[in-house]
Amino acid sequence: MNDxxxxxxxxxxxxxxxxxxxxxxxxxxxxxxxxFKRFVDILIETGRSKKIALTxxxxxxxxxxxxxDKMAKNFKDLAFSxxxxxxxxxxxxxxxxxxxxxxxxxxxxxYELHTGDFPVNVQISH
Numbered sequence: 001m002n003d004x005x006x007x008x009x010x011x012x013x014x015x016x017x018x019x020x021x022x023x024x025x026x027x028x029x030x031x032x033x034x035x036f037k038r039f040v041d042i043l044i045e046t047g048r049s050k051k052i053a054l055t056x057x058x059x060x061x062x063x064x065x066x067x068x069d070k071m072a073k074n075f076k077d078l079a080f081s082x083x084x085x086x087x088x089x090x091x092x093x094x095x096x097x098x099x100x101x102x103x104x105x106x107x108x109x110x111y112e113l114h115t116g117d118f119p120v121n122v123q124i125s126h
Contacts, residue, residue, distance in 0.1 A: 063106035
């Protein structure tokens with residue numbers, strides 16, 4: 001995914017995304033990668049996102065509210081599996097340099113999306 005000019009992922013994207021109904025993005029932190037944002041933007045721009053149920057894992061440390069709103073409005077379904085290994089000091093030790101206060105605010109925002117107008121689900125993985 002990192003090599004946007006040469007990788008098979010990007011070169012064949014039109015082919016394989018035309019039939020995709022469900023995507024699960026696991027591992028790493030997708031919101032940290034500019035390539036992930038570009039991938040989502042392409043799915044939205046082509047209208048393919050409207051038929052895709054997207055589930056992604058996140059550690060909750062990054063939450064671009066504008067991007068999250070765009071995802072919620074444009075995917076058939078959206079689900080976040082938030083990996084939380086502890087709270088407060090334990091979280092900050094295990095997920096250094098993450099800050100629990102910021103993650104808690106992000107969790108609250110995911111919940112706002114869940115209770116909003118679009119099909120967004122949130123689960124905690126611990």
